Amino acid sequence: MADDRSIGSAGSWRGRRPGRILTMTLLAAALAALATWVVWKQQSEEYQRDIAGQFESEAAEIAVRIDERFLAYRLVLQGGRGLFEVMDRVDRRTWREYVRTLKLGEDIPGVQGLGFTLWLEPGELPSHVDALRAEGFDAYRVWPEGVRDGYSSIVMLEPFDWRNQRALGYDMYSEPVRREAMERALRTGGAAMSGRTVLVQETTADVQAGVLIYTPVFVEGMPLATEDERWRALHGWVYMPFRMTDLMRGMLGLYSEGVRLRVFDEVENSQALLYDSHPERVADEQPDFVSVKRLTLAGRTWLVRLDALPGYAPQFDVQRAELAAIGMVGLLFVMATWFFALTRERARALARTTASLQHSERRYSTLVNVAQEGIAATDEEFRLTFVNPSLAEILGRSEAELLGRPLDELWQGGKAETRVQILARLARGQGRRYETDLVRGDGQLLTALVSDAPLTHAEGGLRGAIVVLLDITERKDVERRIAHLATHDVLTGIPNRLMFSEQLTHAVDQAKRYGHRFALLFVDLDRFKRVNDELGHHAGDQLLREAVRRMQHAVRSSDMLGRRGGDEFVVLLPEIESGHDAEVVAEKIRLALERPFVIDGEEASISSSIGIALYPDHGTDEDALMRRADEAMYRAKEDGRNRVCY
Numbered sequence: 001m002a003d004d005r006s007i008g009s010a011g012s013w014r015g016r017r018p019g020r021i022l023t024m025t026l027l028a029a030a031l032a033a034l035a036t037w038v039v040w041k042q043q044s045e046e047y048q049r050d051i052a053g054q055f056e057s058e059a060a061e062i063a064v065r066i067d068e069r070f071l072a073y074r075l076v077l078q079g080g081r082g083l084f085e086v087m088d089r090v091d092r093r094t095w096r097e098y099v100r101t102l103k104l105g106e107d108i109p110g111v112q113g114l115g116f117t118l119w120l121e122p123g124e125l126p127s128h129v130d131a132l133r134a135e136g137f138d139a140y141r142v143w144p145e146g147v148r149d150g151y152s153s154i155v156m157l158e159p160f161d162w163r164n165q166r167a168l169g170y171d172m173y174s175e176p177v178r179r180e181a182m183e184r185a186l187r188t189g190g191a192a193m194s195g196r197t198v199l200v201q202e203t204t205a206d207v208q209a210g211v212l213i214y215t216p217v218f219v220e221g222m223p224l225a226t227e228d229e230r231w232r233a234l235h236g237w238v239y240m241p242f243r244m245t246d247l248m249r250g251m252l253g254l255y256s257e258g259v260r261l262r263v264f265d266e267v268e269n270s271q272a273l274l275y276d277s278h279p280e281r282v283a284d285e286q287p288d289f290v291s292v293k294r295l296t297l298a299g300r301t302w303l304v305r306l307d308a309l310p311g312y313a314p315q316f317d318v319q320r321a322e323l324a325a326i327g328m329v330g331l332l333f334v335m336a337t338w339f340f341a342l343t344r345e346r347a348r349a350l351a352r353t354t355a356s357l358q359h360s361e362r363r364y365s366t367l368v369n370v371a372q373e374g375i376a377a378t379d380e381e382f383r384l385t386f387v388n389p390s391l392a393e394i395l396g397r398s399e400a401e402l403l404g405r406p407l408d409e410l411w412q413g414g415k416a417e418t419r420v421q422i423l424a425r426l427a428r429g430q431g432r433r434y435e436t437d438l439v440r441g442d443g444q445l446l447t448a449l450v451s452d453a454p455l456t457h458a459e460g461g462l463r464g465a466i467v468v469l470l471d472i473t474e475r476k477d478v479e480r481r482i483a484h485l486a487t488h489d490v491l492t493g494i495p496n497r498l499m500f501s502e503q504l505t506h507a508v509d510q511a512k513r514y515g516h517r518f519a520l521l522f523v524d525l526d527r528f529k530r531v532n533d534e535l536g537h538h539a540g541d542q543l544l545r546e547a548v549r550r551m552q553h554a555v556r557s558s559d560m561l562g563r564r565g566g567d568e569f570v571v572l573l574p575e576i577e578s579g580h581d582a583e584v585v586a587e588k589i590r591l592a593l594e595r596p597f598v599i600d601g602e603e604a605s606i607s608s609s610i611g612i613a614l615y616p617d618h619g620t621d622e623d624a625l626m627r628r629a630d631e632a633m634y635r636a637k638e639d640g641r642n643r644v645c646y
């Protein structure tokens with residue numbers, strides 16, 4: 001039972017172990033998840049820092065670009081101012097040439113133009129208008145109309161395209177935003193940027209915020225030390241107007257789609273908004289990253305604000321990819337753990353199974369070796385490939401002598417199947433149990449009960465057979481003895497009443513079938529009782545045996561002598577021609593029994609009374625014949641004994 005349990009446990013590991021494997025795998029999964037989370041967290045923070053750093057550098061780069069660009073614009077302004085300083089008079093053609101040479105639109109795009117606005121004292125206004133009209137600008141006027149302390153008038157603005165022509169004659173000094181910048185330029189003697197305004201070049205379509213940058217131009221040779229002196233020496237301003245959206249697009253291109261760039265003048269509110277790269281977006285979005293750079297440009301402070309838009313950087317995707325990679329590594333770890341646990345459990349189960357199998361093999365090996373039955377294995381030709389010690393002993397041959405021999409060679413012919421028949425039957429998967437006689441090594445015969453069963457290959461087909469052989473010689477002898485006892489008289493060994501009766505029935509059948517005649521003799525010893533009484537029962541037995549011997553001699557071997565019981569015998573004479581033949585045999589018997597018997601040195605004499613019944617003369621069945629023979633025998637007794645009667 002212990003073995004059975006061990007086999008059971010080895011075979012059912014699948015049913016019990018998965019709990020442990022599951023626990024280990026879940027533990028590994030939890031560890032992997034924790035590790036993944038920690039790594040992800042670290043990576044995430046690192047990415048956040050990286051992205052924040054990158055974002056910052058993007059914002060800084062934009063600020064630098066704007067700063068550099070305005071430095072370039074100031075240089076252009078300086079150049080324009082320098083032109084006035086070196087030339088006695090800068091006429092329209094010279095200005096146009098100068099601006100064309102600058103290639104403003106190509107090299108420093110975004111600028112609306114480069115212009116000159118002339119400062120006019122109130123008294124100078126009429127002659128100035130006349131002069132300009134004389135140049136061909138028939139509708140020229142300084143506008144807006146009105147009486148003011150002084151006027152400025154845009155007299156040159158290149159490129160002099162349709163948009164810039166709209167600005168001709170405009171008094172920028174009349175407008176507070178521009179005036180503030182113009183006065184600051186005058187005050188500082190350098191470039192000054194205006195606040196947010198709308199250029200007069202604008203139409204109703206695509207109106208953009210505008211700024212202007214001014215630098216003052218003084219009349220050559222006049223003192224400029226104080227503000228008053230500069231006012232007095234003021235000739236006008238070289239200036240550049242900018243449409244902010246055009247300017248920023250020219251400066252930055254479309255830039256990154258992932259960021260929103262806004263530029264504010266001095267303060268961060270919608271009134272001060274100069275540029276918005278994504279005007280369609282709502283203002284109160286909470287971006288992941290924000291950077292605000294303050295830029296001082298020609299005396300004005302710009303706030304350059306950069307917001308990261310959702311999906312700002314492809315790095316987020318990288319992060320996701322790395323997260324997926326980390327997750328995959330974690331998953332691999334879990335799978336590896338699971339696989340390892342499963343493999344280890346399988347290895348253990350295999351070890352247990354192997355141990356169990358070895359144990360089982362030892363056990364069956366022991367069983368086979370100690371079994372009293374002969375056990376053999378054969379190949380597909382029924383040749384012995386294995387014999388156990390008992391088989392060698394039963395067959396009286398050594399193992400070496402037996403191995404390789406076809407088992408059926410030892411059989412003593414008879415009713416046994418041939419080897420071909422056995423193999424064909426085994427190939428059909430049919431085992432069988434049968435008795436056969438075998439020849440031992442010493443020549444003796446033995447009877448064996450043989451059981452065979454096929455051994456097949458895993459893929460089918462006969463591989464051989466297992467044969468179990470039991471020596472039943474003794475048992476068969478006993479059976480034979482029992483059968484003999486059942487049918488023969490114990491004292492004399494001749495057929496008893498039962499067997500004789502069967503033989504008589506058979507004789508009747510045969511005689512009926514073939515038309516034979518046969519005779520039945522009843523023999524009763526005369527005064528046998530006296531022998532018993534005088535010589536003893538043992539002597540009586542001996543006399544009975546001797547009497548049988550004499551009767552056997554008196555009949556042929558084909559005749560049958562039987563004992564009915566006591567001192568009564570029957571004789572079946574199956575082959576007689578006539579009643580005479582029966583008489584002759586009966587007489588022989590009578591004479592044989594008449595002779596004196598010598599028993600244990602004592603002489604005893606008996607005689608016999610014999611009755612004869614003939615088939616078919618006196619009866620055609622057993623009962624009738626027996627009755628008639630019995631009657632005849634009694635008649636012989638009555639007639640004086642020691643005689644034969646019909």
Ligand SMILES: Nc1nc2c(ncn2[C@@H]2O[C@H](COP(=O)(O)OP(=O)(O)OP(=O)(O)O)[C@@H](O)[C@H]2O)c(=O)[nH]1
Nearest residue numbers: 525526527528529530532537538540541565566567
């Ligand atoms: N010793 C011995 N005696 C037996 C056996 N079977 C029967 N007897 C005896 O045989 C005797 C048979 O006697 P009966 O047939 O009756 O008489 P009998 O003495 O033969 O006389 P009759 O037949 O009338 O001539 C009996 O005494 C039985 O006990 C036996 O197997 N051995």
